[in-house]
Amino acid sequence: MRYLPQTKAARKEMMDAIGIDHVDELFVQVPKKAFVDGKCDLPDHKGELEIERIMTSYANENNHAQQNRFFLGAGVYYHHIPASVDYIIQRSEFLTAYTPYQPEIAQGTLQYLFEFQTFIAQITGQEVANASLYDGATSMAEAALMAMRITKRSKVCLGNNIHPQYNEVLETYLRNNEGAESYEANESTDAVQDDTACVIIQSPDFFGKPHVYDAWRKICDEKGALLVVVINEIVSLGMLPPPADADIVCGEAQSIGVPMGFGGPHLGFFACRQKYIRQMPGRVCGETVDADGNRGFVLTLSTREQHIRREKATSNICTNQGLCALAFTVHMSLLGEDGFKQLATLNHEAACKLADAVESIKGVKLVNDTFFNEFAIELPEGNNANDVVQALADKNIIAGYPANENTILLTATEIVTDNGINALVEGFKEVLK
Amino acid sequence: MTNPAPLNDNELESVMEINDRTRGLNYDENLLWEKEHNDTAGVDLVPIAGTKSRTGVAQRGNIGLPQVSEPEVVRHFVRLSTKNYSIDSGFFPLGSCTMKHNPRLNEKVARLPGLSMIHPLQPESTVQGAIKIMYELQNWLAELTNLPGICLTPAAGAHGELAGVMTIRRAHDAKGHTQKTIMLVPDSAHGTNPATAKMCGYDIRVIPTKETGRVTVEAFKEALYATDPKGDDIAGMMVTNPNTCGLFETDIADVVDLLHEAGGYFYCDGANFNALVGKIRPGDFGVDVMHINLHKTFSTPHGGGGPGSGPICVAETLRPYIPTPIVVKEGDKYRFERDGERETSCGRLKGYQGQFGMHVRALSYMLSHGADGLKQVSEDAVLNANYISAMLKDDYHAPFEGPCMHEALFTEKYQAEKGVTTLDVAKALIEYGMHPMTVYFPLVVNGAMLVEPTETEGKDELDRFINVMKKIAYDVRSGDTEKFHDYPQAAPVKRLDELKAAREPKLRWQSV
Numbered sequence: 043m044r045y046l047p048q049t050k051a052a053r054k055e056m057m058d059a060i061g062i063d064h065v066d067e068l069f070v071q072v073p074k075k076a077f078v079d080g081k082c083d084l085p086d087h088k089g090e091l092e093i094e095r096i097m098t099s100y101a102n103e104n105n106h107a108q109q110n111r112f113f114l115g116a117g118v119y120y121h122h123i124p125a126s127v128d129y130i131i132q133r134s135e136f137l138t139a140y141t142p143y144q145p146e147i148a149q150g151t152l153q154y155l156f157e158f159q160t161f162i163a164q165i166t167g168q169e170v171a172n173a174s175l176y177d178g179a180t181s182m183a184e185a186a187l188m189a190m191r192i193t194k195r196s197k198v199c200l201g202n203n204i205h206p207q208y209n210e211v212l213e214t215y216l217r218n219n220e221g222a223e224s225y226e227a228n229e230s231t232d233a234v235q236d237d238t239a240c241v242i243i244q245s246p247d248f249f250g251k252p253h254v255y256d257a258w259r260k261i262c263d264e265k266g267a268l269l270v271v272v273i274n275e276i277v278s279l280g281m282l283p284p285p286a287d288a289d290i291v292c293g294e295a296q297s298i299g300v301p302m303g304f305g306g307p308h309l310g311f312f313a314c315r316q317k318y319i320r321q322m323p324g325r326v327c328g329e330t331v332d333a334d335g336n337r338g339f340v341l342t343l344s345t346r347e348q349h350i351r352r353e354k355a356t357s358n359i360c361t362n363q364g365l366c367a368l369a370f371t372v373h374m375s376l377l378g379e380d381g382f383k384q385l386a387t388l389n390h391e392a393a394c395k396l397a398d399a400v401e402s403i404k405g406v407k408l409v410n411d412t413f414f415n416e417f418a419i420e421l422p423e424g425n426n427a428n429d430v431v432q433a434l435a436d437k438n439i440i441a442g443y444p445a446n447e448n449t450i451l452l453t454a455t456e457i458v459t460d461n462g463i464n465a466l467v468e469g470f471k472e473v474l475k
Numbered sequence: 476m477t478n479p480a481p482l483n484d485n486e487l488e489s490v491m492e493i494n495d496r497t498r499g500l501n502y503d504e505n506l507l508w509e510k511e512h513n514d515t516a517g518v519d520l521v522p523i524a525g526t527k528s529r530t531g532v533a534q535r536g537n538i539g540l541p542q543v544s545e546p547e548v549v550r551h552f553v554r555l556s557t558k559n560y561s562i563d564s565g566f567f568p569l570g571s572c573t574m575k576h577n578p579r580l581n582e583k584v585a586r587l588p589g590l591s592m593i594h595p596l597q598p599e600s601t602v603q604g605a606i607k608i609m610y611e612l613q614n615w616l617a618e619l620t621n622l623p624g625i626c627l628t629p630a631a632g633a634h635g636e637l638a639g640v641m642t643i644r645r646a647h648d649a650k651g652h653t654q655k656t657i658m659l660v661p662d663s664a665h666g667t668n669p670a671t672a673k674m675c676g677y678d679i680r681v682i683p684t685k686e687t688g689r690v691t692v693e694a695f696k697e698a699l700y701a702t703d704p705k706g707d708d709i710a711g712m713m714v715t716n717p718n719t720c721g722l723f724e725t726d727i728a729d730v731v732d733l734l735h736e737a738g739g740y741f742y743c744d745g746a747n748f749n750a751l752v753g754k755i756r757p758g759d760f761g762v763d764v765m766h767i768n769l770h771k772t773f774s775t776p777h778g779g780g781g782p783g784s785g786p787i788c789v790a791e792t793l794r795p796y797i798p799t800p801i802v803v804k805e806g807d808k809y810r811f812e813r814d815g816e817r818e819t820s821c822g823r824l825k826g827y828q829g830q831f832g833m834h835v836r837a838l839s840y841m842l843s844h845g846a847d848g849l850k851q852v853s854e855d856a857v858l859n860a861n862y863i864s865a866m867l868k869d870d871y872h873a874p875f876e877g878p879c880m881h882e883a884l885f886t887e888k889y890q891a892e893k894g895v896t897t898l899d900v901a902k903a904l905i906e907y908g909m910h911p912m913t914v915y916f917p918l919v920v921n922g923a924m925l926v927e928p929t930e931t932e933g934k935d936e937l938d939r940f941i942n943v944m945k946k947i948a949y950d951v952r953s954g955d956t957e958k959f960h961d962y963p964q965a966a967p968v969k970r971l972d973e974l975k976a977a978r979e980p981k982l983r984w985q986s987v
Contacts, residue, residue: 043848045576047933048855056862056934060878065854068861068878069755071723076759078850082618087845090580097839101589103604105597114594117826124518126549128586131778134563135556138577141780143569143913145973146966147905150559151779154552157507160983164538170982174781176630179826207826214798214822218644218676252532283533294826304605305595305827306630307782319980325780330976333961333969336496342976348633348670349916353679358670361631361770365778372552375507378542381516383535384523391526412531435598443596456520 115453116443152339155327166291167284168313175310178294183215189240198224203247240268250416280386299373309366323357389415392454416453433473507541517545570913570925573771581836595827606809621758624794628829635766635785636671645796645821659712663917688720688875706737715744717880719917731761750881753849773837784833795819855930856881870948887922897922902962
């Protein structure tokens with residue numbers, strides 16, 4: 043077996059040193075009934091060639107984005123990733139390092155985490171950020187739990203149209219907290235009450251509409267609730283005003299540097315005001331000095347964390363999304379100030395083009411007239427969104443997300459071409475009744 | 476031709492400054508924001524057309540992001556990478572973390588466009604191969620654990636714990652067992668265990684294990700019946716097995732019988748599954764729920780702190796309650812459960828279907844090893860740890876008796892007598908070019924040093940580590956201890972002031 047370096051002779055020598063004749067003598071404490079009789083009922087080991095063949099055959103059964111006209115988003119976005127990103131994240135020193143528990147030999151990881159935190163703080167307009175969470179959905183749930191800790195209240199107000207899966211995850215996280223529950227405001231600030239821990243606003247919302255926060259900020263201040271903003275297309279912040287007035291900004295940063303990958307690994311991010319850092323979940327990197335007074339970085343504020351506080355920790359998070367945070371940081375470094383904004387604008391322009399094109403189809407209506415790179419369309423009566431999306435998939439067009447019976451969410455990123463848009467329009471014309 | 480001018484004071488100072496921190500292959504690398512702001516970005520995007528904005532909100536102004544060219548970006552990160560220790564560069568005996576070789580094959584297959592460039596919400600007919608991979612992985616995990624209910628969605632070990640304990644809670648709630656409010660957790664447990672139980676609304680009761688390093692039947696009974704003669708208020712227990720002291724829980728069969736009698740569930744933290752894989756099946760020693768760290772036992776790269784993946788495996792009785800979505804097979808088609816299809820589920824725990832990229836890598840690893848290779852994995856992992864234990868037993872205090880499993884626990888007892896602590900030993904290992912073991916964990920002994928060699932180290936590498944450890948112990952015994960407090964000297968930075976970092980938190984770059 044190619045991954046196992048021990049030789050028969052070495053094993054024998056080691057057993058002699060230990061004073062045993064057979065390796066099973068080391069397992070004497072395990073109950074007999076727990077041993078596998080012989081081997082597990084699974085195939086024996088295989089070489090690289092065979093495995094590449096097997097995995098390629100699985101891959102070939104999928105219809106991937108490059109083989110399609112692609113207009114699907116709904117929280118996961120198809121963007122171009124510069125070649126250097128994947129090259130850097132595959133450096134052994136990054137890929138095969140552990141969480142930086144020994145900072146003197148992990149400054150590479152720690153410095154990029156510090157840079158990642160800076161990027162997230164700047165992009166969201168917040169004071170500080172942590173070193174990542176699992177994904178957008180869990181980061182929103184963690185934000186709600188943090189708001190509940192800070193306000194000592196247990197009601198979570200869902201201000202507008204939030205990603206349905208994010209809401210489901212929130213519900214799961216809240217379920218076991220005595221008295222905790224979420225409720226919908228349907229964009230009415232009247233819904234914020236004296237027992238509201240936080241209001242969550244998604245922008246752009248699930249249907250792609252950008253929001254402003256002034257009215258929400260005002261009512262939150264009046265009622266003593268926190269304002270949480272969730273972003274699931276982080277590229278939008280290259281064009282839209284940052285949610286600087288929010289208390290917590292969380293969401294998904296997969297769009298920068300991380301492939302869609304069938305839903306993961308992605309990159310949750312979490313930013314907030316400085317005054318709340320001791321209530322923040324997850325790992326945080328901070329600057330310090332070494333014994334010579336030179337700058338260095340360490341994981342810090344660990345008194346919030348499970349390995350110190352155990353059941354009193356702010357969250358149980360341990361391993362999170364380190365390497366995805368590196369991919370983001372490399373991609374952001376390449377984009378820079380101008381590139382990030384230009385990328386955002388290109389996305390918006392592509393979406394404007396797409397909107398114009400689909401509006402020209404008879405019977406198709408735009409649901410939201412303001413958007414960033416995603417919007418909803420209503421299909422002509424008698425058409426089922428699921429069926430339409432399936433019919434277009436059969437024509438190698440991944441058309442979008444069926445949000446309900448007759449609504450489809452369409453996304454256009456920088457990857458969309460004029461030909462692609464034409465193909466989609468033609469496709470719609472063919473399949474729509 | 477004129478004579479070149481000598482360096483002026485400023486120029487000279489700049490060279491001295493560079494030479495002070497950048498020598499040979501050691502680079503001083505500043506932050507991106509401290510580099511000169513380039514006119515153009517490190518990407519060339521097509522020009523914008525100037526379309527009228529339809530966002531309905533104001534345009535964003537200056538953000539303050541840095542801007543550098545591509546070569547500068549690549550050099551920046553490559554230089555940073557040289558400041559990291561990694562499993563590809565050397566022995567990494569971090570206990571409880573299973574730092575084993577990460578085969579590149581797994582990286583290669585995970586990057587196939589058919590696996591990396593697919594969207595989680597594509598029509599299922601267009602992603603049958605991807606769903607099939609998840610189904611295959613479910614089957615492998617079920618066979619290796621003998622626990623038939625598998626949910627792949629948890630994003631990491633701690634997230635798997637959350638999934639597992641929520642499953643337990645959901646099962647109790649479904650049966651109306653609301654009196655079960657206590658989770659038993661030994662004091663040697665990972666911090667994530669009590670933190671998770673708390674997140675699921677349970678009170679924690681600690682089982683003391685200090686004397687033997689194990690959960691004894693006596694200590695367990697005391698905890699189980701402390702407030703109710705039948706243990707009726709106990710929801711379950713969370714035990715790592717093999718435990719964090721590197722020992723198999725010898726009383727586990729009796730303990731589990733008592734727990735089950737009281738109606739509690741046994742959550743097994745799977746962080747140490749590398750000691751068992753392919754040889755011993757947790758479902759056969761009474762486990763009801765277990766998470767598996769794919770980034771430990773199944774070798775998906777740690778990536779400097781994730782992404783991980785923590786699927787849970789459960790017994791048949793708990794299967795109705797695991798998180799959604801799971802993969803089901805109908806005829807020759809694969810699909811995810813529909814929303815609301817399984818009302819008993821404890822709910823959705825993550826967006827989409829889990830860390831699929833890690834599922835691909837783990838399956839590739841499993842196929843590479845097969846049933847025969849995986850059995851050899853646990854045997855070699857346990858043999859390696861016991862070899863280290865045998866070779867170092869005179870130099871370092873081993874707090875507990877008997878063969879260990881895949882990791883060996885020592886304490887600072889002998890060295891502390893001479894004023895050298897576990898932290899000093901760890902930093903000395905850095906000086907010798909090795910990654911330290913896990914330090915100060917588990918908490919049940921003073922100055923713990925937990926050594927996990929894994930199966931992907933040969934005897935030569937183990938001997939090198941053993942010799943270094945013996946040399947350190949020898950120096951301490953000989954009274955040559957002063958130097959230990961100043962280690963490391965050879966690392967890119969010297970010992971870092973962690974107290975300052977926590978007291979004056981500086982978590983981002985800011986312009987002065």
